[in-house]
Amino acid sequence: MRATLRWAHADLRTHRGEALFIVLATAGIVASLLLAAALFGYATNPWQRVFTQSQGAHVWIHTGPSADPRRLAEVDGVTSVAGPYPTAGATLESRGTRASVELRGTVEPPAVGRPLLTAGRWLDVGAPDGVVLESSLARALWAEPGDVLTLPGTSRTLTVRGVADSAEPRYSPGERPGLVWALPSALPRTTGGQVTGLRLTDPEDTDYAVQRAVTLLGTGAVTEVSAWQQARAEAQGDNRLLGQVLGLFGLGALVAAGLAVHGAIGTRVRGHLRDISVLKAIGFTPGQVVRIFLLQHVAFALLGAVLAAALTEGLGSRIPGRLGDAVGVWQGLPGYTAALFAVPVAAVLFIAATTGLAAWRAGRVPPVPGLRAAAPLGGRxxxxxxxxxxxxxxxxxxxxxxxxxxxxxxxxxxxxxxxxxxxxxxxxxxxxxxxxxxxxxxEQIGLAAGLTVRADDSLSEPGVRALLARNPQVTAVHPGVEVAALAPGQTGTIALRGLGTHEHPYPFSLAEGRLPSGPDEAVAGQGLLDLLDVRVGVWIRMMVGDRPQILHIVGRSIEPENSGRVISTSMDSLRENDPELRPSLYLLQLRQGADQHRVAAALTASGHGHIDVHAVTNPxxxxxxxxxxxxxxxxxxxxxxxxxxxxxxxxxxxxxxxxxxxxxxxxxxxxxxxxxxxxxxxxxxxxxxxxxxxxxxxxxxxxxxxxxxxxxxxxxxxxxxxxxxxxxxxxxxxxxxxxxxxxxxxxxxxxxxxxxxxxxx
Structure with missing residues (x-):
């Protein structure tokens, strides 16, 4: 062992540059993998990021105005309480788009469930009509700081002071109201109730904590309960693609890093063939040669891995830009400590395995250094x-x-x-x-229309189309209807859409087949074809209420909505089965470069309150x-x-x-x-x-x-x-x-x- 250590020390002094390269290469690879893990956690788990930074509440409990939610602090397992805050329901309108909201009265940003401002400023008592919108609601309303929101049916207006992220369940049209923070004086005098947030010692005991809270306040006092698991599931559902892409890249980077280390070690062993021959000539056994290289490179790898982990822990969050933000957030996420330990350990073990293979080859080098020189130089x-x-x-x-x-x-x-x-x-x-x-x-991915318009019953179909076509930024108006249909043998529903007419067909984006041009012809999304286990060219029979609808699928369209479980035909084909069918929506194609916000505002103004305009969501x-x-x-x-x-x-x-x-x-x-x-x-x-x-x-x-x-x-x-x-x-x-x-x-x-x-x- 003493001879082994002495040779290793002498080799280190002689080849300082190679040793430094191995250490820096290992440190660079481990640091790269740690940064990739930070980017993965930062991008694929935005809800967890927001929840950690905002000290999010694990449970939000809505109660009536007569309840006393302050007693919730007495529940076992509750570490801190946010609120109670007075709430009121309302409807806000911006640029022709309306949304149901929950106004939440507060002055200072709460310590628990603190909104994270992404734009603008927080509330100011000097601006009593100022509000802060949750980010998903702001996107739905196309609202930015400085915009003025109206309350339909009243002369009152609210000014957007800021936009903030929150770990609470997001706005969902028709299902969940959006969240708006406002000063208590801005709420109606007759409030709709109160909301209280609870942060728990053990998040897994959420159900037990909710049961205790409901028992304490009384069943009739609690109107709604939302837990952190529900909000996380909704938020993470949109990040499946992101997670899969980053997971693929992470796996590929790990394989590439491992091969790079293996190549570096193999190259160094080949460079020491003459030294290995000398060692064997003076009495070193193959086992001792293997141990020399194995101990050397494991020590180098361990030093590089520790260096990378220390630099990532100490300086990672100070890297400029998003990468530094990702490391800073990652350090506060669950599992950070385990990853900081597991990645360097896995890298060292992998390097030890690759070094063992290369060292085993080194142990087989013959103790005759002159044989290699006898080979033809450079090859023929x-x-x-x-x-x-x-x-x-x-x-x-x-x-x-x-x-x-x-x-x-x-x-x-x-x-x-x-x-x-x-x-x-x-x-x-x-x-x-x-x-x-x-x-x-x-338009090449199934989003040919930029705006969706819905009109009330006071306007006729020709009147609506004429009103919309008068705008110079609108190039085409396609009437449409969307209904739920049940396919035979299926317990779930699919979306049946009628868009455009035979004279003015809707420009579907096709990936297979052809556009529908005749009666009863349709195109379907990939999700529907997979659901029914059919291909382009088949006839399918579905039920729309109590009426059957038979369509011939002549093409596969790119459908970003409803997970692709959509079948689309023309309005004329649907009217053959139901002559009284009227359009429930109109899809508008806009000129290249047209501003959706301005076009929507102009259409809303010309409609005098009879139409609602919404932007088509881009995935x-x-x-x-x-x-x-x-x-x-x-x-x-x-x-x-x-x-x-x-x-x-x-x-x-x-x-x-x-x-x-x-x-x-x-x-x-x-x-x-x-x-x-x-x-x-x-x-x-x-x-x-x-x-x-x-x-x-x-x-x-x-x-x-x-x-x-x-x-x-x-x-x-x-x-x-x-x-x-x-x-x-x-x-x-x-x-x-x-x-x-x-x-x-x-x-x-x-x-x-x-x-x-x-x-x-």
Whole structure:
């Protein structure tokens, strides 16, 4: 053991640079994985983030005005109480959109269930009509700080002072009122009741705490109870896609990081073959050699992992931008401590396993250092290389290309390890491009209409269409109706829509088949086809109330609504079964670049209170956090690729030391020898870029379309990066690799002949 430690110490002093590289590589990879975990937790669990930052209440209890909710502080397991706050129901209108709301009276932001301002300011007693809107309600009303809200039926107005996030259940039209914080003086004198928030010692005892609270106050005093599990389930339901995408990237980054570490250790062991032979010649057994390398690299890995964990814990939250915010929030989420411990431990164990394999190979090295030098230097030139030299191509380029692919297995392994992070970056760019398409071309993903209008019974169908068509920003008005239908043998319902007419058909976005053009023809979403286990071309019979409706599915449309469980036909086809059918809504197509807010406000004003205008929800709005997260993951993958590239450069330079004498003997200058190594590195990077792009593009399309199918939207939504962007990506990768290889290659080319002889002896 003493001899082992002494050799390890001597090796460390001799190869400080390699040891430092292994430590920094391990620290970089572990830090990358920790940052990826932080980004994952930050983006996939926004509700938990808001709940943690706002000290959210586990239970909100609504009571009548005569109840005494202050007694709830006496319930066992309650650590703190928010409120009670007076409440009142109301209806607010903004830009023609109405929403039912709950006005909650408060002056200062509460300590428990504190709203987190995302825009504007908090309430001010100097502005008695100011309110703060919960973010989901603000989006539904298209309201921003400074906007004026009206209360229909009254002359009163409220001014939006701010928008805030809350961990309470979100606004749902027709099901749950939106949350509005206001000064108590702004509430009607006859309040609707009170609401109290309870924060518990053990969140899992929520049901027991609610039972005790209801028993304490009396069953008749409690009007509504909402628990944190319900709010979390509603909020997390919209983040399934985000979680799946980030989970895929996290898994890919872990595999790429592990392969990068394995490549770095294998390269270092190959660089010590002469030292290993000397050790065996002086009496070291294969087991001792294995232990030397295993202990060394496990120690390096442990030092790097501890360094990464310490830096992430101490400085991670200070990183500028969203990444620092993600780390800061992640540190307050449940499971942070376990992840901070598990990720470095898993990395060290993985490195120990890969080191054991490489060390086992080192233990099999023969104790005769001269045998390796007897091998042909650089390998024999291939016929293609000899032909290229015969064409008088630059010898440095030909030899560099030959050097990059001389050892096929090793070259293929290097290309594969470098191609994996590049492949994942291509997938990430494809995801980014697909999200941009959702925003820039919504008509291609089933969102041809920008506004939905509903009119009351006082207006006739021709009158409504004429009123809407008078707006110069409206290019088309499509009458429509949506009803619930029951398919035979199904216990659930599907959405049956009639949109447009035969003369003016609605522009459905098709991924398969053709548009409906004749009577009883329809298009269906992927979710409906999967539900009924049918394909395009079949006839289906469904029940609409007590009337049967038979339709021929001639195409599959991209349907972002109702999980794709939608079948759409024309109004004329539905009227054949029900001649008295009237449109219940109108879908408006707008001119390119038209402002939805202004068009909605203008239509509302021209309708004199007889129409309600709503914006068509774009599913990409819920994916906005994914942009910053994808950018962060691209940075993590780039770091892993950089580590692998530095490993490949180190191995190429070290192996080139044996060929240095031969290259100088044939008359190559140091600059040409440097060009050989740079060209070899550039060829390796180019091969990795080609492989990563060739595999990444179809993989990205398959993954995105598979997610589209599973969500019911349907395949056909994936879009890859533009060819120009892919070319720029490839050029940057190759030029970056060549630039990184230039300095170590130049240093190696200028080594003295005596040093070169010692390296190959």
């Amino acid at each position: 030139l291939s016929g293609l290389a000899r032909g290229a030299l015969g064409l008088r191509l630059p010898s440095a380029l030909v030899l560099g290309w030959h050097k990059a692919f001389t050892r096929r297995l090793r070259s293929l392994a290097t290309v594969a390890r470098l191609a994996l992070p590049l492949l994942l970056i291509v997938v990430a760019m494809s995801a980014w491009t697909t999200m941009d398409r959702f925003h820039s071309d919504p 990409a709005d819920g994916l906005s956090p994914l942009r910053a997260v994808v950018a962060g993951l691209i940075a993590v993958l780039a770091l892993i690729g950089l580590i692998e590239l530095l490993t490949a450069i180190g191995g190429t330079v070290r192996e080139g030391e044996r060929d240095l004498l031969a290259l100088k003997a044939i008359g190559l200058t140091p600059r040409q020898i440097t060009a050989v190594t740079v060209t070899a590195t550039g060829c390796t990077a180019l091969a990795a870029v080609v492989v990563g792009t060739a595999l990444g593009l179809p993989l990205a399309h398959w993954l995105i379309d598979a997610q589209g199918r599973s969500s019911g939207i349907g395949a056909g939504i994936a879009r890859g990066p533009s060819p120009v962007l892919l070319v720029l990506f490839g050029v940057a990768a190759v030029l970056g690799a060549a630039a990184l290889a230039a300095l170590p290659a130049a240093r190696a080319a200028r080594r003295r002949l005596a040093d070169t002889l010692s390296a190959v002896s």
